[in-house]
Amino acid sequence: MKRAIALVDGNNFYVSCERIFNPAIEGRPVVVLSNNDGCVVSRSPEAKALGIRMGVPFFEVRRLVNSHGLVWFSSNYALYGDISARMMELLGEFAPRCEVYSIDECFLDFTGMVIDINRHGHNIRDRVRRWLGIATCVGVGTSKTLAKLANHVAKTQGHYGGVFDWEMLTAGERDDAMARLDVAEVWGIGRRLAPRLHDMGIRSVLDLRLAPAKRIRRRFSVTLERTVAELNGLPCIELEPSEVRRGQIAASRSFGRPVTALDEMREAVASYAIRAAERLRAQHSLCKEVGVYVETGRFVDIAERYNASSAVPLTVASDDTRRISAAALFVLERLWRPGYRYKKAGIWLGGLRPAHAIQTDLFAGYERTRSAQLMTAMDAINRNYGMHTATFAGAGIRQPWRMQSARLSPRYTTSWEELAVVS
């Protein structure tokens, strides 16, 4: 049976979320910034029209605030995450199987449904628009890669009304359309691969679709070979169930200002350890390795640059914040070099395994039980009374190194104190 896969995504999702509760910024250029108010990560159409590129450092476009009435927000993940969850729940009603691919994207599998796909797509858009106030686009194809590409067409070619299905076209029309799309638009072709493909004379999506698979495999990798197959309508990438256990957990932040003191760095690393361990327990995993990195960043003089990382194995796989934190601080001592202005640090947990498959040492049983009880209690307190109600002193109280969020909108939907009031 021919597959029908749709990709639905929210248009400039973070900006759309801000606009739900703030209609006054409708029609104005709006951007949402990355953590630390560093880069532009979401742009309204008006902001795009001003020539603001995705990912530019905010300081490069800041003058537009005064000259063109540009409105900006720090990113408010509590809000976006909540709107996202509602959107995904809604989308799940439109297909028997779906995969939440990112905070604003969802694959839906229409295969086998007896429907007019184009009309179904428009129904989805209308529903999400009316129920949540979020504009979406829907792209449909016989593979995930084609669905992603169709979504791009739906987004960039207004006459399709936000819904595009490759199967609406004849084979000849499809070739024409693909010949007009740059190969860089394909899912999996990034800034390194695109120029290499161009050099080989593969410039359009059609060129890539018609490229000999063996040659692609030889010159590149199986990944790109699969992409070519997917463009030809041979699905190679399956829909994945959304509740997957991550294979790796990382926590990191850029600092609000450079860190030069080891004490502050210890606080930062300890606080990342706390958060990473919480996420580890939330997915019922244990880790066998704890890694740390510290960075002065790429934007300083070579002589003042020091980027280093290292890891230690744990003798027994653990999800205990105290163990993970201790291991991280141990690694930090090894990495630490005084005299540098550090801009960022992070930790990662590796060797993840399900919590029930624990490989213990002889004496671990008793300690393990007590540790599990303590962690369960802390997680419950934080769930019920708000994040960081119960925490560890090692993470610091004032946290002067914390990131900047100068213009954070209220958590309209997830905090009683900041609830939006309709009058």
Place this chain on the structure above:
DNA sequence: TCTGGGGTCCTAGGACCC
């Protein structure tokens, strides 16, 4: 002055073993 964070997958090469 100011440049995000959290993931995945693949490959090459080294370590180690018989």
Place this chain on the structure above:
DNA sequence: TCTGGGGTCCTAGGACCC
């Protein structure tokens, strides 16, 4: 000076994604 072949496992690094 001479120094096999093949397999597995692990890691680092590179590419990509949003």
